[in-house]
Amino acid sequence: MPSGTILVADDDAAIRTVLNQALSRAGYTVRLTSNAATLWRWVSSGDGDLVITDVVMPDENIFDVLPRMKKLRPDLPVIVMSAQNTFMTAIRASEKGAYEYLPKPFDLKELIGIVGRALEEPKMVRKVEGEDLSEGMPLVGRSPAMQDIYRVLARLMQTDLTVMINGESGTGKELVARALHDYGKRRNGPFVAINMAAIPRDLIEAELFGHEKGAFTGAQNRSSGRFEQADGGTLFLDEIGDMPMEAQTRLLRVLQQGEYTTVGGRTPIKTDVRIVAATNKDLRNLINQGLFREDLYFRLNVVPIRLPPLRERVEDIGDLVRHFFTMAEKEGLPPKQLDQSALNQLRRYRWPGNVRELENLVRRLAALYPQDVISEGLLEQELNQPTVSPLEEDGSETINLSGSVERYLNGYFENYGDALPPPGLYHRILREVEYPLISAALAATRGNQIKAAELLGVNRNTLRKKIRDLEIQVMRSSR
Incomplete structure (x- = not known):
């Protein structure tokens, strides 16, 4: 008793x-x-x-x-x-x-x-x-699913246990990784992130472990890798399911022995990093296909954390919207809020892009509309607005942005007289356009970055940098 x-x-x-x-x-x-x-x-x-x-x-x-x-x-x-x-x-x-x-x-x-x-x-x-x-507030939400995550994170803060974060694209996997670092015992060390899907497969080993001069064509100088850069801190391996087999073998050695060698090097280098990995793929399925090492999976999956998609925690949408509007206001945009009917509409939406899609929507509402209170009718336009207009006579496509920008400016002047909107309109609109545009191009080419760059009319290296900066998840081409 x-x-x-x-x-x-x-x-x-x-x-x-x-x-x-x-x-x-x-x-x-x-x-x-x-x-x-x-x-x-x-x-x-x-x-x-x-x-x-x-x-x-x-x-x-x-x-x-x-x-x-x-x-x-x-x-x-x-x-x-x-x-x-x-x-x-x-x-x-x-x-x-x-x-x-x-x-x-x-x-x-x-x-x-x-x-x-x-x-x-x-x-x-x-x-x-x-x-x-x-x-x-690095993480936002009061739903039972998020409460479970908070409690797990709180227990992990003062440990160096390896963590595997699983969740759909846009659920906030890097935010969780950063929270583990920023509030853990390694907070004074570096936080280094690398996205496996955004780096050419033949360069991943050099990116992770560094390389010696002459190790491969183009290696004119010695270069440090992410492990060296993250020493004493946290290394976040995003989209770990896209790591090629050769790099998986090297990573397993690091986890087993705490040391690695650079590409082209022979001297073992001791490392002191905490590993946090993340994926939106089913690693078990990849193991069955022979695309992911089972022994590496068990080394990485010491503490698994599943991030729920936004459709499974719709009760958090109100808190998230207020949080994103506050962020936009700190960036110089006018204060905004949703009326109850608009909030209910957001809770009914399926959110295929998860929290990232919601953040982009809120920033767009804050940047392009003069209304202080966002109504259901205005949201309806945004959630169903086509991105591309019909074909022109010469067969080219035109992106329908000018009308939205013109409506925004006209409405702003009607409400605020001759006062100009907050500075930075160009970059705000560019940010809202680039993510869906690049995502659509990658989806159309099934993740083939060469074809996507050609479709967009940009340099391949420019596209890679945009993918990395915008944290766009890339589906590997099956063609």
Whole structure:
């Protein structure tokens, strides 16, 4: 039968009652309080075997009390609850030394299970970080799916475990990788990202591991690779499923032995990097096809994280829209918001491009429309607006942008008199055009970058740079 005294602190009487009943039925002795001062008095007196507490209390924020608790009683497990279900809340709970973080509303069975594990585990002194974290929000969303991700990330911050992020294009895989780095123990080291799909296959090994002078045609000087550049920090291997077999073998050696050789080199080089990999492909399927090493998969897939597509977390769309509008406003654009009918319309949309598609839409709304409140009718135009007009008499195609820009400028002057729009209109429009244009060209050529560059009428190297800068996912050609 479980035993122990649980200290519960929450200013909500209903939550105190529910927790008292559930914990008492499970066999624990329960003491209840509605303020942080009483909780601190109990803890400082040596009472209780475990604490369950809300973050925002009437007299003090628990994150200000938690470091004192951990310093006085480092073996006391503290479970933190909060209705402020953000990524930063989960991270702060972990940084301040909490045993576990639970978003409200929580599952009582899950809570009882966590209490049991916390009391049964060997007593361990947990490091408490005194550093205050930035208010910046690298990840946005309060859905249950995102709460699960926040909790996993919080547990991983002070480890060097290899992480595999799986998710559709546009779900934010690099954001998760950056969060692991920026809020982890390697935050003072470099974060280096490489997209396997954006680099010619015959150059990937040189990009990763560097090369010696004369190693291959065109190698006129020694060049450092991404492993060398990321030493002491984090290396993000995006679209790992596009890595050729030869490079996979080299990468496996690094993961097994912690060292590598440059292309054309013979001397082993020690490396100290944390690996975070990502893919939008089914690596198991690639293994069955003989395109991906199974032993490398197990080395990379130590901690798997699945990012849900936006259609599986539509309850986050409101938070995301507000976040992207705020970002646009900081860039000098006028403040905007959606009316309820427009927000409902966004929640019904399927979002094939996921969060990236939503961000592009919001930026376009902020840049091209003078209205302060975006209506459902205006959104309807954007979500269904064709990109290309019918063929001209000479057979060429014309992109229908001039009408949109003209409507935007005319509407802006009607609302704001002779005042000019915020500077940077050219680059804002260019950004909105380039991503769908290049994506469409790559889709039409099935990922063949040579043919896509020819279709677009740009240099192949220019196209590669655009793909990298815009983080466009490239499907490999099957032709």
